[in-house]
Amino acid sequence: xxxxxxxxxxxxxxxxxxxxxxxxxxxxxxxxxxxxxxxxxxxxxxxxxxxxxxxxxxxxxxxxxxxxxxxxxxxxxxxxxxxxxxxxxxxxxxxxxxxxxxxxxxxxxxxxxxxxxxxxxxxxxxxxxxxxxxxxxxxxxxxxxxxxxxxxxxxxxxxxxxxxxxxxxxxxxxxxxxxxxxxxxxxxxxxxxxxxxxxxxxxxxxxxxxxxxxxxxxxxxxxxxxxxxxxxxxxxxxxxxxxxxxxxxxxxxxxxxxxxxxxxxxxxxxxxxxxxxxxxxxxxxxxxxxxxxxxxxxxxxxxxxxxxxxxxxxxxxxxxxxxxxxxxxxxxxxxxxxxxxxxxxxxxxxxxxxxxxxxxxxxxxxxxxxxxxxxxxxxxxxxxxxxxxxxxxxxxxxxxxxxxxxxxxxxxxx
Amino acid sequence: xxxxxxxxxxxxxxxxxxxxxxxxxxxxxxxxxxxxxxxxxxxxxxxxxxxxxxxxxxxxxxxxxxxxxxxxxxxxxxxxxxxxxxxxxxxxxxxxxxxxxxxxxxxxxxxxxxxxxxxxxxxxxxxxxxxxxxxxxxxxxxxxxxxxxxxxxxxxxxxxxxxxxxxxxxxxxxxxxxxxxxxxxxxxxxxxxxxxxxxxxxxxxxxxxxxxxxxxxxxxxxxxxxxxxxxxxxxxxxxxxxxxxxxxxxxxxxxxxxxxxxxxxxxxxxxxxxxxxxxxxxxxxxxxxxxxxxxxxxxxxxxxxxxxxxxxxxxxxxxxxxxxxxxxxxxxxxxxxxxxxxxxxxxxxxxxxxxxxxxxxxxxxxxxxxxxxxxxxxxxxxxxxxxxxxxxxxxxxxxxxxxxxxxxxxxxxxxxxxxxxxxxxxxxxxxxxxxxxxxxxxxxxxxxxxxxxxxxxxxxxxxxx
Numbered sequence: 001x002x003x004x005x006x007x008x009x010x011x012x013x014x015x016x017x018x019x020x021x022x023x024x025x026x027x028x029x030x031x032x033x034x035x036x037x038x039x040x041x042x043x044x045x046x047x048x049x050x051x052x053x054x055x056x057x058x059x060x061x062x063x064x065x066x067x068x069x070x071x072x073x074x075x076x077x078x079x080x081x082x083x084x085x086x087x088x089x090x091x092x093x094x095x096x097x098x099x100x101x102x103x104x105x106x107x108x109x110x111x112x113x114x115x116x117x118x119x120x121x122x123x124x125x126x127x128x129x130x131x132x133x134x135x136x137x138x139x140x141x142x143x144x145x146x147x148x149x150x151x152x153x154x155x156x157x158x159x160x161x162x163x164x165x166x167x168x169x170x171x172x173x174x175x176x177x178x179x180x181x182x183x184x185x186x187x188x189x190x191x192x193x194x195x196x197x198x199x200x201x202x203x204x205x206x207x208x209x210x211x212x213x214x215x216x217x218x219x220x221x222x223x224x225x226x227x228x229x230x231x232x233x234x235x236x237x238x239x240x241x242x243x244x245x246x247x248x249x250x251x252x253x254x255x256x257x258x259x260x261x262x263x264x265x266x267x268x269x270x271x272x273x274x275x276x277x278x279x280x281x282x283x284x285x286x287x288x289x290x291x292x293x294x295x296x297x298x299x300x301x302x303x304x305x306x307x308x309x310x311x312x313x314x315x316x317x318x319x320x321x322x323x324x325x326x327x328x329x330x331x332x333x334x335x336x337x338x339x340x341x342x343x344x345x346x347x348x349x350x351x352x353x354x355x356x357x358x359x360x361x362x363x364x365x366x367x368x369x370x371x372x373x374x375x376x377x378x379x380x381x382x383x384x385x386x387x388x389x390x391x392x393x394x395x396x397x398x399x400x401x402x403x404x405x406x407x408x409x410x411x412x413x414x
Numbered sequence: 415x416x417x418x419x420x421x422x423x424x425x426x427x428x429x430x431x432x433x434x435x436x437x438x439x440x441x442x443x444x445x446x447x448x449x450x451x452x453x454x455x456x457x458x459x460x461x462x463x464x465x466x467x468x469x470x471x472x473x474x475x476x477x478x479x480x481x482x483x484x485x486x487x488x489x490x491x492x493x494x495x496x497x498x499x500x501x502x503x504x505x506x507x508x509x510x511x512x513x514x515x516x517x518x519x520x521x522x523x524x525x526x527x528x529x530x531x532x533x534x535x536x537x538x539x540x541x542x543x544x545x546x547x548x549x550x551x552x553x554x555x556x557x558x559x560x561x562x563x564x565x566x567x568x569x570x571x572x573x574x575x576x577x578x579x580x581x582x583x584x585x586x587x588x589x590x591x592x593x594x595x596x597x598x599x600x601x602x603x604x605x606x607x608x609x610x611x612x613x614x615x616x617x618x619x620x621x622x623x624x625x626x627x628x629x630x631x632x633x634x635x636x637x638x639x640x641x642x643x644x645x646x647x648x649x650x651x652x653x654x655x656x657x658x659x660x661x662x663x664x665x666x667x668x669x670x671x672x673x674x675x676x677x678x679x680x681x682x683x684x685x686x687x688x689x690x691x692x693x694x695x696x697x698x699x700x701x702x703x704x705x706x707x708x709x710x711x712x713x714x715x716x717x718x719x720x721x722x723x724x725x726x727x728x729x730x731x732x733x734x735x736x737x738x739x740x741x742x743x744x745x746x747x748x749x750x751x752x753x754x755x756x757x758x759x760x761x762x763x764x765x766x767x768x769x770x771x772x773x774x775x776x777x778x779x780x781x782x783x784x785x786x787x788x789x790x791x792x793x794x795x796x797x798x799x800x801x802x803x804x805x806x807x808x809x810x811x812x813x814x815x816x817x818x819x820x821x822x823x824x825x826x827x828x829x830x831x832x833x834x835x836x837x838x839x840x841x842x843x844x845x846x847x848x849x850x851x852x853x854x855x856x857x858x859x860x861x862x863x864x865x866x867x868x869x870x871x872x873x874x875x876x877x878x879x
Contacts, residue, residue, distance in 0.1 A: 222421050265456050273456055280444060280451035281459050293459050316444055323437045327430060334426035338419055346418055350425065357429045361436055370439050 015072050016056050019079060023048045026083040026289055033290045044086060047097060048079055051104060063111055065406025066399040067336060073329045074380055074395055078388075080322065081381035084309055088295050088302050092383065099385040103392035110396030115404045121344040124175020128192040131168030134161040135199040142203065148375065150205040162200060162208040163386040166215075167393055169196060170351035173216060177223030178344035186220075204250055207362055207376030213237050214358045219351050223343075258372035274298040275305050275367045278312040279319070286315030302383040304375055307367050322381070323364060330357045333398060339405045349401045352394045450714060453519045456510070466538070470524040470546035472505060472517065474555040475581075475766050475879060481505055481517070481593070486543065491594040497555055498594055500562035503587045503611035504553065504764060509601050511609040514713045516549070516764055523547045523768055533772045548769035552581035554879040557870070562586045564869045570833075570853040571612035571743040572866065574874060577751035577839060577848040579780040580760030583879055584870065585744075587612040614715045617740040618852055621825030622677045622859070623837045624735030626749060628686055629674055629798060631698035633791045636689050642670045650680030655727040657683040657734070660824055660858070674798045675806030677822060679734045686733030692722050695733060701786045702749050703759070704741075710761050718745045735823060746837045747850035748783075753795050754819070754839040754848055757787040796841060808836065810864040813872060817841040820867070822859030831855040836863035840871060847874045 027045030031038040052075045059071050078100060086093035114120070138161045142149040151158045176189040193216050200209040217237065221230040244251050253268050261269030261276070278294040278301075281287065292312035294301040301309045311319040333353030340346045356379050363382075366373040377387040451457075469489065471482035480492050480501055489508060491498050506515025522528055526546035538544050561572045561584040574583040589608045591600070601609070610616060633639055646665035649658045657679050659665060665678045673681035686695055700706065704720035718741040722732035731737040744762060752759035760782055767777040799819035802808040807822040820838025827833060834856045839848035849867050856862045 218425060222418065222425060225417055225421055262454075265454070273454070276447075276451045277454060277457045277459075280448035281457060287459075297458065316440075320437060320440065323433060323440065327433045327437075330429050330433065331426070334422060334429070337422050338426075343418060346422065350422060354425075354429070357433070361432055364440070365436055368436075368440050368443060370436060 012056075012068050012072065015076075016052065019052055019072070019076055020049050022076075023052070023079050023083070027086065029289050030083070030087055038090075040090060041086065044090070044093065044097065048082060051100060052079070055104065058108065063399065063403060065403040065410075066111060067332060067402045069332050070329060070336075070395065070398065070402075073325050073332075074392075077322065077325055077380040080310060080314070080318075081306060081378075081383070083289065084306060084313065084381075085302060085383055087290050087313070088309075092302070095385070096383055096388070099388050102385075103389045106389060107392045107396035107399070110393060111399045111403060114397060114400035115407065120171070121175045121178055124172045124179075124189075125192075127168040127175070128172030128189065128196075131165040131172065132192060132195050132199065134165045134168070135196055135203070137161065139199060139202055148204045148206075150200075150203040150208065160384070160386040162203070162205055163390040164393075165196070166208075166212070166355055166390060167397070169193065169212060170215065170219070170348065170355060173219045173223075174344055174348035174351050177219060177347050178342070181224050183224065183226060183229055186224075201244065204248075205375070206251065206254065207374035210362060210374055211355065211358055211376060215351060215354045218354050218358075219347060222350050223347055254372045254374065258369065261369070271299055271305070272367075272369060272373060275308040276369060278305075278308040279316065279368065282312035282315050282319075284316050286311070286313050286318065289313050303377055303387075304363065304373075304382065305367055306378050306382045307364050310381075326357070326360045333357075336398060336402050336405070339409075340401050341405060341408050345401050345404065349398060352398050355394060356391070447709070450709060453521070454513065456513075458510075466542065467525050467544045467546055470526070470548035470769070470771075472524075473548065473550045473769070474553050474558070475551060475583075476554065477550070478555045480551075480555070494559070495592070496559045496562060498592055499590045500558045500586050501553070502590045502593050503613070504551070504585060505593055507591065507593060507596055507601070507609065509596070509598060511601050512611065514611065514614065516551070516713070519713060520549050520765070523549060526771070528768075529770070529772055537771075545771055547771055550766045550769055550775070551764055552576075552583065552766045553585065553764065554583050554877060556877055557584045557873050557879060558586065560584075560873040561870045562588075562590075564866045565853070566866075568853050568856055569607065570851070570856070571616055572851045572870060573613045573743050573747045573849070574870060575747050575751050575760075575762055575848045576846055576879075577754040577760065578846045580751075580762045580783075581766065581780075582762055582764050583847060583874065585611075585613045585764070587616070612743065612852075614713055614742060614744050616852075617716055617718070617742055618833055618835075618854075619737075619825040619827070620735040620739055620741040620746065621823030621833065621835050622679070622735055623746060623821050623823035623835045624733070624739060624741075625674060625677065625682050626753070626795065626799070626821050626837070627699055627702055627704075628682050628690070628695060628733045629670065630702075630753075630787055630791055630795055631690055631695045632670065632685055633794050634698065634787065635694045639670055642685055642689065644668050644673060644678070644681035644684050646673075646678050646680045648680075650684070652680065652683045652687055652730045653726045655683075655730050657730050671798055671801055674821075675801040677802075677807050682733050683730035687726050687730055690733075692729050695729070696720065696722060698787075701784070702752065703745060703784070703786075704739075708745070710763065713764065715742055715744050718742060736826060743850045743852050746835070746852075747848050750799075750819075750821075750837045750839050750850070751848040752786045753792050753799070754841060754846065755792075756789045757785055757792040759783045759786050799838065800841065803838070807860045808838065808864055810860060811836070811838065811868045811871070813868065813875070816845070816875060818871065820864075822864060824858045824860075827855065831857055834862035835859045836867040838867060838871075840875070845875050845878060847871065 023045050027041045031041035059066050059068050085096050143151045143153045145151045150162050217233045257268045261272040265273040274297050278298050294309045294312050298305050337346050337349035340349050359376050362376050363378045365371040379391040465486050469483040472480050506512040506517045524546045526544050569588050571587045573585045589605050645667050648662040648664035659679045665676050668681050699720040704718045708715035721738045722729045732739050765778050767775050803811050803818045803820050808820040811818050819841050823835030825833040834853045837850045851863045851867045853862050
């Protein structure tokens with residue numbers, strides 16, 4: 001027992017060292033790229049290292065029941081993203097670093113508060129209605145950015161309400177699925193989720209619609225175990241997708257661009273063509289940080305298409321590693337869901353994992369042309385404050401559940 | 415609670431499986447299409463950032479220099495204007511208008527990226543400049559120029575293959591442009607189709623040349639082909655569908671050989687509906703590469719399409735090469751190559767080899783794409799195609815003392831003159847060449863395409879590349 005613990009410690013220490021090394025090497029390269037030494041890059045890298053180490057120490061000595069593997073994976077992903085943000089534009093990277101700090105603070109706050117909240121499952125409906133209101137406000141005062149009306153701009157700050165609404169939705173679903181197993185009792189919940197989906201469709205946010213839908217259906221299956229209802233829900237979703245294909249031209253454009261990007265490489269297929277070119281140009285080992293051209297030719301190279309940028313600059317192997325990191329994250333998340341006590345905790349934990357897993361799948365699948373592009377961010381890696389804050393809040397909840405389960409185990413042993 | 419945990423495990427496996435599927439798709443698509451993507455004309459990376467590299471040269475198969483550089487960021491082309499015009503689509507233009515041209519495909523080679531790190535380093539230190547590797551094409555400059563002249567400025571394409579090795583001996587596409595003098599302004603004012611290599615990218619209805627496929631399908635699927643016969647009335651009703659022969663010619667009583675030699679639409683439409691069926695003919699067409707992705711090492715050919723599932727009328731017209739059927743000239747040449755080569759279809763290639771600065775000449779090896787029919791069928795259809803030239807629609811292609819086999823085609827298009835086709839090959843050990851010629855909206859195959867093909871084949875027999 002002691003021996004495996006020491007081994008584990010050596011491993012985690014090694015991994016933290018690897019992340020630190022990765023950060024320092026990346027920013028050293030970036031600081032040298034303009035001929036003269038860019039000291040801001042060095043400072044930036046020290047800030048990143050500090051954030052990782054502080055997290056590590058807190059996890060090691062304060063939050064002993066939190067999951068270190070998840071923290072390490074998330075740090076790795078975030079820092080790959082941050083290094084690329086700095087490479088694209090050091091100004092926006094500083095913004096993103098600040099968001100990283102805020103997100104970590106929020107994560108730790110959730111890790112402190114949530115294990116002590118016994119009544120969270122009762123607030124499901126409140127959360128659901130809040131979520132719908134949030135999405136509804138966006139329709140009224142929303143601003144259109146990149147073809148979707150899913151942003152609210154307040155004094156130069158733009159936030160994407162569909163991001164925090166994710167959390168509220170899984171709280172709603174976990175709350176009601178923990179309480180009821182009969183389908184007819186779940187109707188009110190279904191109606192709220194349905195309204196949320198309609199609001200997302202009205203905002204032309206295809207990615208979020210798909211994400212909410214898949215998460216809700218999988219959570220429904222987990223909660224009820226009713227296979228036929230789950231299948232029916234998927235069928236309804238498929239019909240909805242077909243109807244939206246007929247009704248909305250922006251859906252048809254996405255599908256066309258997915259099936260035949262090379263038939264209109266300068267128009268509808270432009271993003272995907274440039275994404276595939278970026279991915280293939282990097283080769284196995286990449287063109288080198290700062291050497292790629294995605295920043296010039298690939299729109300949204302810093303957010304939705306960050307995976308293509310990773311492949312171009314760091315190489316396809318690192319791209320594959322990123323996918324592997326998500327696999328480990330999903331695997332650990334499911335293990336935590338299995339360890340959780342009580343229906344609510346299990347379902348909530350799974351909801352968190354499925355949001356992250358499906359979002360990753362939709363994003364990477366889109367940029368490599370496995371599925372149509374729908375415009376979702378890559379959790380932790382893409383640029384964007386709302387996205388990062390939400391992802392870290394989800395991880396905070398996951399860690400809180402881990403802490404809760406760990407404490408319960410300890411009590412059982414003593 | 416246990417049930418929940420059971421379902422959790424199921425969902426865990428589902429998620430992991432999905433992510434592994436995603437990763438596998440990523441690896442598969444990058445491995446299979448990665449080169450094609452990065453070599454596309456829309457990739458600016460392959461051509462930028464080489465201020466210290468002298469690009470390698472492009473030679474024809476005999477070592478004649480067609481394109482070269484004497485300093486970084488310049489490109490010079492042969493003084494021979496006809497050679498430049500005929501080679502334009504193979505080499506590509508400097509403005510990235512062309513897609514899939516060889517100088518883009520082999521940009522990495524030409525810019526020296528495939529040389530060893532050590533030799534690149536030593537050369538850069540010694541000379542301050544690096545020389546890229548050169549490439550040698552399979553094209554024969556003389557035949558290429560002759561083919562271009564034979565087209566006489568008419569829109570269309572002509573391609574000659576060595577059917578035993580798959581080497582592309584000549585490949586011209588018209589209208590064309592001058593690689594040396596092309597300006598950015600010109601690129602906006604050229605006629606339609608100037609920047610498309612019609613040999614590999616032009617999709618045309620095959621017309622009667624498709625009867626080659628229908629005939630192969632009949633030979634392979636009918637128990638008694640010798641018993642097939644048809645009485646052509648010029649205007650034939652096949653199951654309520656009117657299938658007329660070109661100009662309403664009445665062919666009279668025909669068997670398979672004479673129907674093929676005289677290119678009777680009624681006979682092939684009737685046999686396709688009554689003796690073959692849509693499944694058999696689709697199977698044969700797909701064995702020959704229709705509806706398949708042609709992704710070759712040098713370049714990509716647009717996919718030829720065959721879809722006759724729209725009922726008997728569709729099948730009847732598809733069997734004679736009209737309807738939904740589309741084919742590229744390169745694919746048409748590949749089809750006759752397979753017949754000439756005992757049923758083995760070679761992968762066509764433009765690259766004879768790489769003249770590496772470090773390692774000398776590295777020749778590329780021939781590759782068989784697929785075995786598409788039995789040797790007996792290939793021999794039977796060869797005899798039938800010989801009949802076309804000896805005493806059928808292709809008699810204008812007869813060259814004394816040489817066995818020429820072929821098939822003409824007149825592909826009808828709405829409201830305009832038909833496309834003229836000729837596909838064929840020389841059935842001799844010493845001169846293994848297959849040819850496909852198409853002239854757009856130019857008239858009938860036998861009157862327009864056959865003389866062009868004959869002239870090119872005579873040149874091939876003379877030069878013997």
